Amino acid sequence: MHKKPFWKEKKLEDMNKAEWESLCDRCGQCCLNKLEDIDTKEIALTNVSCRYLDIESCSCTDYKNRTNNVSDCIELNPENAGELRWMPESCAYRLLANGKSLYWWHPLVSGNKNTVHEAGISVRNKAINEDKVEDLEDHVVDWINSELRKNLGHKR
Secondary structure, X not given: OOOOOHHHHOOHHHOOHHHHHHOOOOOOHHHEEEEEOOOOOOEEEEEEEOOOEEOOOOEEOOHHHHHHHOOXXXXXXXXXXXXXXXXXXXXXXXXXXXXXXXXXXXXXXXXXXXXXXXXXXXXXXXXXXXXXXXXXXXXXXXXXXXXXXXXXXXXX
């Protein structure tokens, strides 16, 4: 008899630190700068990353101090995981907070930390460090949403 994976058994608020941290698939999407239209509240994604994002590993280079280093870096928690509109649709925290399943490319499902990159969901080698950009509006993209739509039904 197989035991269900912890993310199918536990609520976000009941997970220990290691379980919580393992939910991050290292896509890096949450570290991309976004633009919000003041009138429509629509959020546009850019390919410009926070200066602390390692674009190859899609991990923060100073994770421990991220909220001190970046004034608008929001620390995810069980209370806000399902409420942050700018979080990627594919984010495990957002999915689980809203009662949905993880996608096939998530490392906890696939057993491979690279499937998120292979599926084209991560920002690996697609993002530009914010220190190299002058105008965010010149960097609005839709490639992540295109990859997500393409890979939603794909199973391995």
